[in-house]
Amino acid sequence: MKRRVGTGAAPGKVILFGEHAVVYGRPAIAAALGTGLGATVEADATGPVLRIPAWGRGGQQVRLESAGGSFESISRAFAVALTQVGLISAEARQVAVTVDGGIPPGVGLGSSAAFSVAVLRALFDYAGHPASPQTVLAAAMEMERVFHGTPSGLDHTIVTHGGCARFQRGQAPTFESTFESLPVGRPLTLVVSWSPRELTTRGVVARLRERRERYPLPFERLFDAIGEVTREGQVALSNGDLEQLGLLFDHNHGLLSALGVSTLANEQLVSLSRRGGAYGAKLTGAGGGGAVLALMPEERCSSLVSTFEREGFKAFATTIEATP
Incomplete structure (x- = not known):
């Protein structure tokens, strides 16, 4: 019988202009990097388990009920991802997720957004649920709230869509954010x-x-x-x-x-x-x-x-x- 596997990937990002001001309604411009993170999901009777060799945690099996310290927010975001994909029951959560790639964590290159989007894409693939960019974007926002409290929305938007884009966070009364792909005149x-x-x-x-x-x-x-x-x-x-x-x-x-x-x-x-x-x-x-x-x-x-x-x-x- 064919082994059930799900895969997903997402790029890192850089903000070219507008960080911090974007939280307060001004525009920002960001671009996806050519390197990022990939995620693989497999069935595992001891799961849910998360491994991140990219960040030096390949030998450590992180479990939702026991993760703490610097790994607590990653574990909580992982739990949010499982829920967002609909893996609710203990049986459905018997999975092992491995994340690897070239984006260092916590330095401003969109590592948490790349982690969120790559893991979500892999979980949706594993579950056999095709997910639109809008679905991935909404689920990634919930994960980003775990990492950052009040994220602007820029990171996971550019990581989901790729390319170079102008982003502006929505303000009252509609709170509707805008995302516009931008031309780049030369490399x-x-x-x-x-x-x-x-x-x-x-x-x-x-x-x-x-x-x-x-x-x-x-x-x-x-x-x-x-x-x-x-x-x-x-x-x-x-x-x-x-x-x-x-x-x-x-x-x-x-x-x-x-x-x-x-x-x-x-x-x-x-x-x-x-x-x-x-x-x-x-x-x-x-x-x-x-x-x-x-x-x-x-x-x-x-x-x-x-x-x-x-x-x-x-x-x-x-x-x-x-x-x-």
Whole structure:
């Protein structure tokens, strides 16, 4: 008898413009990466079991009833995924899920969204329930709430649909978010580097919300400025204007620093990127440590990656392709 198996995959992502301001109704632009996570589901009488070799947990069988510590949120999100797919009974949950791939966790590259979407796609495949992108998107949102509390919706939207897109979160009274695929005028060569996070995404977002409540006017002005940079970035992206995109990366990073979400490590990565010949550089994602994005001339990428590695950081080069 053929062994029952389900598979699913999802890319990582980078935010090119607009992080944090997107939570407060301004637009953001994000792009899917060429690397991501894959998930495989098989029947297992001892399940539900979750294994994540990609994150150094391949030898640890994580069970819903016993997971704790740093794995607690992953376990809770896994439980949400099983429920969203309709695997409710103890018998239906006798599964083992293995997740592997090239996205490091917790640095701002959409690891939780890629985990959510890849696992959901694999579970739907295993259960024999074809799932539309809208179904996957709604279920992934429930998982993202476990990880981040009040997610903007951007990460799992771009991870589900792929490509490069403009996202704007819905506001009262309809709260209907918009997602618009964007043209990319020429390939973008990027070097992604990262440092350990000092705060989780949930922690960074909560601290920023507290500061905004205390000083609403200056923070709203910063969000407005980020929104304007994002709109200008959309034009430069369509035109393939790398120098303008780099300048706008730098502007966006300065505004994120003013919001208080950058760290000394983020600033060091940005500085190394600029000294290494970047058109521009900025943190990507929530900040509080984590990833920095450098827009590079292609011939300078390998040198910059080597520089980061000599300084004790991890980095890789990737490309966002131009649209046909």
